[in-house]
Amino acid sequence: MIMASIPLPTPESTIAVGIAVASMLAISVGIGVYFFRRSKNFDEWMVGHGDIGPVVTGLALTATWLSGWAIYGNAGLGYTYGWSGSWLIGTANLMGLSLCVVLGYRMRRYAALGARTVPEVVRIRFNSRLLQALAGLTMMILLIVYSVGQYKAMASVWRLTTGTDWLWSLALTAVLCGVYLALGGYAGTQFSLALQGGIFMVVGWIFGIASIFWAGGPAKIAEAISASSFVRPGGASTPVSLSGYTAPISPAFPGYDWIGVTASLFMFLFMATGFPHNIARFLGLRKTTKKEYTLLMIIVALNCVTPLMVGAMGFAARAVWGSDLMTLAPVYGDAAATLVSMALGGPVGGAIFSMAVFAAAISTLAGMVMIMATNVTRDLINNVVPKASPRLLLLTSRLLIIPFLAIPLWWTYTSPPPVLSEFMSGSAVAQAGIFFFVVAVSMYWKRATKFGAIATIIYGMGVALLHPSVYGKFFPPFNHWGVWALALIFGCGAIYLGVSLLTKPVPEEQLSKIFSKQDQ
Amino acid sequence: MRSDIILGILIMALCFISVPIIAATVGGWYAYWGTLLLSMVWSAVILWLKISHWENE
Numbered sequence: 001m002i003m004a005s006i007p008l009p010t011p012e013s014t015i016a017v018g019i020a021v022a023s024m025l026a027i028s029v030g031i032g033v034y035f036f037r038r039s040k041n042f043d044e045w046m047v048g049h050g051d052i053g054p055v056v057t058g059l060a061l062t063a064t065w066l067s068g069w070a071i072y073g074n075a076g077l078g079y080t081y082g083w084s085g086s087w088l089i090g091t092a093n094l095m096g097l098s099l100c101v102v103l104g105y106r107m108r109r110y111a112a113l114g115a116r117t118v119p120e121v122v123r124i125r126f127n128s129r130l131l132q133a134l135a136g137l138t139m140m141i142l143l144i145v146y147s148v149g150q151y152k153a154m155a156s157v158w159r160l161t162t163g164t165d166w167l168w169s170l171a172l173t174a175v176l177c178g179v180y181l182a183l184g185g186y187a188g189t190q191f192s193l194a195l196q197g198g199i200f201m202v203v204g205w206i207f208g209i210a211s212i213f214w215a216g217g218p219a220k221i222a223e224a225i226s227a228s229s230f231v232r233p234g235g236a237s238t239p240v241s242l243s244g245y246t247a248p249i250s251p252a253f254p255g256y257d258w259i260g261v262t263a264s265l266f267m268f269l270f271m272a273t274g275f276p277h278n279i280a281r282f283l284g285l286r287k288t289t290k291k292e293y294t295l296l297m298i299i300v301a302l303n304c305v306t307p308l309m310v311g312a313m314g315f316a317a318r319a320v321w322g323s324d325l326m327t328l329a330p331v332y333g334d335a336a337a338t339l340v341s342m343a344l345g346g347p348v349g350g351a352i353f354s355m356a357v358f359a360a361a362i363s364t365l366a367g368m369v370m371i372m373a374t375n376v377t378r379d380l381i382n383n384v385v386p387k388a389s390p391r392l393l394l395l396t397s398r399l400l401i402i403p404f405l406a407i408p409l410w411w412t413y414t415s416p417p418p419v420l421s422e423f424m425s426g427s428a429v430a431q432a433g434i435f436f437f438v439v440a441v442s443m444y445w446k447r448a449t450k451f452g453a454i455a456t457i458i459y460g461m462g463v464a465l466l467h468p469s470v471y472g473k474f475f476p477p478f479n480h481w482g483v484w485a486l487a488l489i490f491g492c493g494a495i496y497l498g499v500s501l502l503t504k505p506v507p508e509e510q511l512s513k514i515f516s517k518q519d520q
Numbered sequence: 521m522r523s524d525i526i527l528g529i530l531i532m533a534l535c536f537i538s539v540p541i542i543a544a545t546v547g548g549w550y551a552y553w554g555t556l557l558l559s560m561v562w563s564a565v566i567l568w569l570k571i572s573h574w575e576n577e
Contacts, residue, residue: 083543083547086543086551086555091539092558094556094560095563098562098567099566102567102569218549221549222549225548245544245547261540293571294571300563305556308553
């Protein structure tokens with residue numbers, strides 16, 4: 001095993017990180033200001049003009065999909081769990097996102113029918129305001145949880161590269177994000193997301209490939225991983241080998257056994273489409289040709305390699321530093337990618353990588369905050385008061401950005417989750433199980449009913465509480481992550497299918513407005 | 521169901537099932553990047569299915 005010193009933050013790295021992150025945010029705010037003039041009313045602010053092209057949509061989609069989890073947490077997974085961390089790294093994440101590209105394209109049809117939010121797609125599909133409100137409320141709960149992970153990624157990378165407290169830097173980041181969201185609305189955010197997606201794709205690929213050579217090549221890394229065993233955060237060694245694709249560390253760990261592995265594969269397959277902030281990217285997409293659509297898919301495929309590149313940085317760190325990072329409280333193995341970037345490129349390398357992490361985390365956060373703000377105004381307030389003034393709704397949406405940025409920030413500051421990716425996977429599984437069926441399948445399956453959708457949401461949220469780290473530990477077999485995730489995802493599917501078939505179908509005259517003759 | 525759709529779904533299912541199989545049998549980097557390769561095949565097949573049954577949404 002090669003041993004090298006672990007990089008430490010310096011005054012130069014602090015300045016470099018500050019400049020890099022500020023530059024990225026300044027350009028994003030500039031984009032927001034540019035689109036301010038094009039977001040004149042509530043409708044335009046929510047969904048733009050439906051004229052966004054495939055390149056911007058493809059990059060924006062990967063930006064909301066690949067969050068702090070992919071650009072920061074993945075190296076921690078590879079470092080901490082070896083090959084068995086690959087399942088949460090998302091080696092098969094492209095399968096899920098390409099499914100989203102295919103299923104999500106139909107969102108345009110609903111946008112043409114007046115849908116401005118994802119729950120509104122559900123309302124149009126089932127002609128149910130209750131379902132729209134319920135879907136909106138569910139999204140808010142799950143997305144708040146997922147937002148915490150984005151702040152934790154940014155906070156940890158800031159601390160590691162600058163050595164300073166992160167609260168004020170993150171508060172400033174949140175303010176700037178709020179500014180470009182409030183000004184630019186959907187269209188401005190979509191272009192900012194595209195910029196951020198492009199940044200972390202290039203940075204992730206470069207550092208991923210460089211890290212493999214830095215650690216002595218693929219064979220040396222594989223050899224080091226095979227010789228490693230699991231070390232708990234804090235530094236306590238265990239006899240659990242990291243040489244295989246499963247590691248019996250704890251039933252709450254997705255790579256514990258092949259049940260957990262199967263569940264994580266299905267989670268990745270469904271959650272890309274289930275994420276409301278992902279599928280919403282298609283609301284503003286213009287009509288595309290087959291060639292443009294292929295281009296969109298190619299962009300998606302290229303950026304879905306990025307999580308694997310970052311995972312490789314974690315393996316490289318394990319080969320070079322052994323288990324030393326497991327004593328590095330409070331981030332432990334999650335420090336791997338940032339420290340590798342500093343080892344590779346000094347303060348500038350650390351700064352560029354930090355910018356990529358901020359780009360990934362802030363893009364997902366922005367997508368989610370936009371969803372949550374419009375969940376309140378469009379899916380709840382406007383739903384109950386259809387004649388509410390659009391100007392008032394626009395102002396309220398802009399103001400709501402503040403609490404939806406502040407609440408997860410405060411949560412992260414007062415009670416940060418211990419292991420980022422595991423925490424986020426809890427919310428991800430619930431979004432995958434519920435919204436894959438309620439939103440995506442409903443756009444294609446004519447026999448789906450509102451009662452099927454409502455029952456799915458209730459079941460999914462109920463089972464989400466049985467996550468192994470919440471109440472599942474008291475109710476075996478839900479203390480096993482794989483059992484819990486499979487019960488949630490396939491339980492949602494079974495409830496959706498069963499209740500829909502047992503209840504009265506949506507009248508044909510209503511369906512004919514939504515489904516084309518080709519779908520008959 | 522048309523035969524091209526059945527063939528496409530079969531290839532996609534095969535790609536999905538192969539992921540844990542290569543992880544359990546081959547392991548290491550081959551399984552890591554092999555999963556990406558299988559995902560690329562999956563992605564190409566789903567794109568082909570979409571393009572060949574193109575609908576103007």
